[in-house]
Amino acid sequence: MVATFMRRHRAVALWQCPGGAILALVAIGAAWLMAAGDADAAQGARDGRPNILLIFADDQSPRTLGCYPQSWSWVRTPQIDRLAREGIRFSHCYLGSWCMPSRASILTGRYPHAIESMRMMGEYPGSTYDPEKCPFWPRVFRQHGYQTAQIGKWHTGTDAGFGRDWDYQIVWNRPKHPENAGAYYTEQIVEWNGQERTVSGYSTDNYTQWACDYIRGQGRDPNKPWFLWLCYGAIHGPSTPAPRHKGQYAAAPVEPPVDILPPRPEKPAYLERTQAWRRSPDGEIVAGRTLARFGDENRQGMSYAAWVRMVNECNLALDEGVGRVMEALRDSGQLENTLVVYTADQGFGMGEHGFRHKLAPYEATYNSPLIIAWAGRLPQGRVCTQPVCAGDLVATFFAVAGIPLPWEMHGRDLSSLLADPQRPQEARVLLFEDMGQAYGSDTYPIPTDETLYHGDVPRWVAIRYGKYKYIRTLVAGEMEEIYDLEADPEELVNLALRPEHQGLLADLRAKTVAELKRTQAPFADSLPPTRQMQAAAASRP
């Protein structure tokens, strides 16, 4: 970890070197700036660099968005679908396992196991970090002439960074106000550029209005390009529709996924603990058996169908919000000078594998929606099947802005992929993980007791490599998993249990360890043996 600190401190020194910054700006940003052309003066940014709008939903399964083929047929999200038609939709986006690590990775470009000093502290979701050991990159953008803004939910430490990371901020700071942390949809304590007030009204609509106001000029420096992180709390539980949307899907047919109920002999034992649905005496699937308490809600006894309709009704205001924000960009003449990214901190299991939960490594629980659009600059209506991670988004923002990376990030600039989203798949190992509530050096040593679990899910590491997903929990003696996402997108057939795939298993296992080492995971050499490894050892003479 000393090496990590050294790298970070060198990085801080680099930030303060304007000459180096200008050189790197020319070198790294040349392609984008050349593409920017002459139209910029009319688009609002005085120095030719684009604005970046990052729209972040919460706990959103791609099944709630009409532009995703796995969505329910009756889902209506015309505004987000339009964004997908005008940009690039990604089928596999792995940002983080729950609200806090996903945001920590988005703010640092690093995996949770390599984010130092971030800790849970005090009453949930209380948390803390040292901004010198754990700098957030928006401050680097500020130092390079961007105006930075954050609007909406905050979930990474009580210090939300106003005046250091953000020039403009209207923040619902959950870690700072645990007593208000469940107020996802109304009566939020909001800090408005440092001044606290309690705000009534529906949060999704409030955040939309505040974002539109900023885009149209309120609090915005007209002489600077800007980065706005718009963090909706929707559609996180208790997923509460706006009054105008209640009942809109009342007649929608909802079939539960095939493996909503156990048994699941090809999956690890912890899924017994995360089973969040049961069959009622009259044969209906209802919430129960476990509380799935991580979702900040108690829906015991609610039918699966009613819950799915409610979550999707909650999504309608979010979709309207995206439409209004895009309209503000268009009306203010900034659409063609703004990179727009729509995503969510993670997916959310909507019955798949028994989940009403996030945290787990499955597509349903982890995979976020992701749409990237830039009018006139990027292809439109394309689908990219290559997996991407949080560090990729951050590295891309730096490339687009022509700012050198201030420290080592665990991702790469997606610019060439964005230019050709359907180019042949590369042989890239893409890591993702759940470290529970631990970060950095706190991920080592690996616990062997209940503290290994968070929300009933043990810590795990996983990779995507080509069409495969490999998963390894940090539970000694637990099975590894491999899924072929082309043949088995629902992840029902665990190839790691098949004798004919033991060579593949050894290869993916080794690739995972190598990627953990490359990204400075403190526990990379201390992973507990898996069931398959123990069986192989026992069979040796």
Ligand SMILES: [Ca+2]
């Ligand atoms: Ca979340």
